[in-house]
Amino acid sequence: MKKSALTIIVLLLTLVILVGQTRKERKAMYDSQYNYELACLGVGNDGTKLLKVWGYGKKVDNAIYDAKRTSVAAVIFRGIPAGNGAAPTPSLLPVDGYEQHMDFFDEFFKDGGMYLSFVNLTTDGTPGGSDNIKMSHGYKVAVSASINFNELRKYLQDKGIIKRLDAGF
């Protein structure tokens, strides 16, 4: 009897440790600036990109703002994967582009920052169903976003963050 009770305790402790590690890992993933969750929705109009982006926040509104920021950041640092008949779009900067231009991007992505000029939401109202997931400490929300890709590229070129295709010629 004592032996089986000990086995159960050991099993429970193992489970608790495992769950604890998973939470830690998950928190690190949510907090990471490299965590972009997005999918391509198809070919946008001339100069625009259509994306579905997920954001996190304590409230649904915060999660939507996080998704907006993520959509622009992903276009700049990650690129857009292929999907729904659209070819992949390469990132505007290499993956360490943020570290190379930290001051510029801290200002660009601050609350209410310039990044908002390049993103339009196509989702009306609060997302529902599988696009609005209640989690233990907030919400995970998916929104459809249209990124003004050409204008974003030109803005970053004008600011000297990325090179023009004809730079040097």
Next chain:
Amino acid sequence: MKKFLLTLFLSVISMLLFAQAKKPVIMIVPSDVFCVSHGYTMNVNANGKDQVLPDYKKCMQSSDEMRMVITKMGVIMADRGFPLKDLEQTLKSIDTQSAELAMLTSKGGAAVAETPIDVLKRTAKADIIMDIDFNVKRQGPSNYITFNLRGLDAYTNKQVAAAAGTGKPSSAANVDLLLEEAVLSHMDAFNGQLQNFFNDMFTNGREVALVIRVWDNAGVDLEQEFDVNGTNDQLDFHIENWLTANTVNGRFSTIDATATMLRFEQVRIPMMFNLNGREVAMDTRRYISNLSRYLAGPPFNIQCKIYQRGLGEAWLIIGEK
């Protein structure tokens, strides 16, 4: 004082203008596959051999879809700072030249033989050819587009950028809309690769091919030995040593080496060079003229003829001009 400042300002401006590499000329050309599969071809008899070759003029006059795709891509490339050399206008220019060529015959009565792509490359002088091919396919009631775009470096014939894929089937959208969608879908990836190619060019130099040949009355061949600063070696090794010193990071490949011919490929020439204190753009002809000057000096004292063959290849024929 004002005059001095104005002179200084103009000097700075002119130096800035000169400190630009030569901008590559880009042109879109329908692929052979597209021309042949749509019947835009012509039959040419070359040396007794019948050949089917693409007829670009017929393609541009007959295919609305190709014209639309080229126009759309032209708009995108112009927005990125590369207005495209127009194929249709180039073909008209070729017609004028063709009339002149038709009048040109050898003493024996032979005409000048060139394939259409030779003529096109010669006239257009396009550094990069965007070779385009697409197909409208059907899946049940829906149409979809397969799209294949290749960027070919005319200097080396290497593929430097590419975008290919299949669009989403649609029964509602017309073919023109699907083609526009295909162009919009692929051009950013294509331009991303083109950017990498340009970055590589600025870092590692322009890739060209050089050929050294010998006139049969030269009185010298590439195996003749010369003493350069105490190093006694064959002429071909001295030429290789010069290339090592004058290419970006000493990068080149010796493809063939005989007593009468040397062929170098993947020769990375610098993008710029200093001319009387100014940075000016380097090209293959200018680069090989430096080698010609080196060989004209002691201990070689060899006169050479420079012959430019295409954009990215130059020949140096040693012995006389």
